[in-house]
Amino acid sequence: MGDESVIRNSIRRLRFEHGEMTQQQLADAAGCTRQTIILLEQQRYAPSLTLAFRIARVFGKGIEEVFMFEESE
Amino acid sequence: MGDESVIRNSIRRLRFEHGEMTQQQLADAAGCTRQTIILLEQQRYAPSLTLAFRIARVFGKGIEEVFMFEESE
DNA sequence: ACATGATGTAATATATTTTGTACATTGCCA
């Protein structure tokens, strides 16, 4: 899928809205590494659908409230 | 993420509900290969979040209407 | 001044998703 569609996310904001939750705490809650959270917050890549579900669930949100799909055109 | 959480999907059903849409047509509309659609319909793996968004969008649905997160416990 | 916790960087290794290609099967219809 060599397209230019991009996925943004609000992880950083949500983390702070959840009592200054730490990257490490989120990683633990979502079952991934802190490194992964860092890269996601920096919008370096889109997560797997599985991880997206898990992260959204930590915040009690739906996937599309956390991750935004940005069309190519 | 070596866990046992599983993602199910309703692609096959949605395809038929959309005028017997062909695997190839869906693949084209979603910007992936027919092979990928086949494997997804067989629940062989979870798609990337990007592809999940694209497929859902082809059907005019939200991600969570097409892909279901199944908790480990 | 020092220790500590939170964040960031970098490099490499592993896992997973997606493609590409080639071929098999089945059902349909001229």
Added chain:
DNA sequence: TGGCAATGTACAAAATATATTACATCATGT
């Protein structure tokens, strides 16, 4: 009967996501 469209299988290769480890920086509190 023969051809074609739709689906499926198998396998290797490419692309991408995630983990691991180790170290850097900055702010805070003592």
